[in-house]
């Protein structure tokens with residue numbers, strides 16, 4: 001008699017597994033890591049094995065996971081697409097258990113020779129069946145529930161690695177099975193692109209949680225145009241229906257031979273696939289691939305062992321959803337659950353601020369992970385990670401660990417949303433996020449401890465202060481040894497300080513000191529460029545110097561005033577202004593002058609060289625040739641301020657077709673209204 005408690009647990013597990021399988025296979029939006037799912041799955045398997053009376057044909061353990069989405073035509077597989085039994089023991093014994101089981105099922109005695117296997121990588125993507133008739137790709141289908149899949153031919157055709165036509169020696173009917181996946185570098189690029197789109201305001205975009213998910217989503221896209229934009233790859237590892245030899249088909253006798261033939265017909269087959277003899281070879285393969293896993297260009301979640309002889313495969317046959325002749329031997333999961341202890345903000349050497357989740361240490365993808373990047377404000381907000389949250393963390397390859405999702409049910413009440421700090425956590429300078437940018441940046445470049453090396457190298461480069469001999473190695477030594485904190489310290493270095501450094505002879509120290517001395521006589525453009533103000537390159541530095549003549553005037557200039565400089569737009573003006581607003585930056589400049597740095601100052605050019613300085617303009621409606629952005633750029637470059645609504649302070653309204661309430665308001669207030677032609681006249685100053 002089975003206790004009510006066991007029945008209850010079995011029911012609960014089935015319901016949970018159904019739910020998560022639906023999220024994973026149908027919605028491509030898993031809520032728990034695979035390892036967690038596998039644990040529940042195994043618990044159910046164990047209960048069913050213990051109480052066979054509880055087994056029902058609709059149990060998740062008896063079916064291939066997956067379903068068919070509406071919107072796709074259904075495809076009945078000629079040969080069912082099965083799952084693979086998972087060897088749960090991730091130690092060497094996993095391979096030995098499999099070998100022992102196969103030998104037992106084949107009735108082999110102890111003294112008999114070892115069996116031959118094919119050892120393959122277990123690619124972490126999505127299984128696809130490719131059907132070729134008379135050498136032409138006629139259909140591609142997902143696994144679905146194993147019996148019926150989705151017709152995704154249009155999307156699969158966009159994958160360059162999949163041949164559309166086969167050579168003449170291919171059989172009249174051939175079904176090739178393999179995995180569609182996304183390489184790790186392609187995945188990183190894809191997500192980088194997504195983050196940029198989101199930063200630019202795209203509403204319906206999101207980043208992808210992992211390559212498998214992104215690949216599955218791309219293959220099951222109803223719009224092939226979108227699938228084409230996703231960088232999909234393919235590996236062949238099996239086959240379905242194939243013409244028999246008497247109908248022009250091949251006569252393979254082993255798995256390995258079949259794979260080589262598929263390769264000769266143009267299908268990508270992993271070069272890591274190999275023949276293994278006996279359990280020892282399988283153990284060695286599992287170990288070797290485990291060591292290579294991080295450096296592979298794509299994700300794998302394990303290796304697969306298959307009996308090489310097709311005759312033996314046939315003898316072994318299947319149990320419900322799995323062949324008896326194959327097993328998946330896994331590696332530690334690349335996604336795990338842990339909790340967030342804090343969210344810190346890290347400042348990079350270029351001043352970029354990155355929110356980082358400090359984690360309760362967790363073993364993921366073979367290493368212990370203690371922190372994970374949240375990338376930037378948008379990502380942190382979209383994922384809504386909060387201190388105390390339970391999260392899914394992913395670490396694959398050499399890529400920085402990442403929080404892929406929060407488990408919302410486990411959030412403690414009162415957990416506060418994360419916000420980016422308004423100041424740099426290292427130096428206290430203002431941290432700003434420019435329009436159209438994803439990242440916040442520290443504006444205290446001259447003073448910030450995180451940006452020291454970058455600041456010195458930028459200052460010393462040939463096109464700036466041209467301090468010969470002050471290269472990366474020396475800067476590393478000076479900064480890491482705490483000899484130098486800010487730029488003025490460079491000019492306070494004495495011979496003693498320099499020769500105290502490792503590998504620094506008298507002669508080279510003398511040379512560096514001479515170069516420093518020489519750099520003191522410079523020009524204003526070089527000095528300005530050397531400060532490393534964001535968006536101020538050599539040519540902007542020259543323009544600034546020419547326009548203002550004196551450094552003090554540049555440091556004191558308002559944004560409006562800076563906008564009068566030719567080619568200086570609002571973003572650049574704002575950046576310069578904010579930079580010199582930082583007390584620490586100003587202090588460093590003063591100290592540099594006190595150290596004897598100097599240049600010839602000039603006279604400022606005549607004021608108000610821009611035709612629209614001080615004017616406020618409103619754009620409305622559609623102009624005949626200019627887009628809204630183009631018109632805005634032209635106006636701002638000419639010194640105007642472009643406002644969003646009409647008021648008494650508005651000087652001009654530029655109206656195109658379908659101008660609405662803004663035009664009415666302008667008329668009401670008596671503001672001058674111009675068309676595009678009028679705008680062009682205005683820009684010419686007439």
Ligand SMILES: NC(=O)c1ccc[n+]([C@@H]2O[C@H](COP(=O)([O-])OP(=O)(O)OC[C@H]3O[C@@H](n4cnc5c(N)ncnc54)[C@H](O)[C@@H]3O)[C@@H](O)[C@H]2O)c1
Nearest residue numbers: 020021024030032033034037083084120121122123127237
């Ligand atoms: N996180 C969740 O909520 C959730 C839910 C359901 C399933 N899952 C995960 O899905 C997986 C189970 O899915 P499954 O039933 O598809 O089994 P599986 O993915 O473990 O194994 C079968 C699949 O392996 C793939 N494969 C890769 N390389 C192969 C090779 N060389 N030879 C043969 N096949 C190869 C094929 O796509 C095949 O369909 C588990 O990892 C499970 O954790 C997760």
Ligand SMILES: [Zn+2]
Nearest residue numbers: 424427442448
């Ligand atoms: Zn800083």
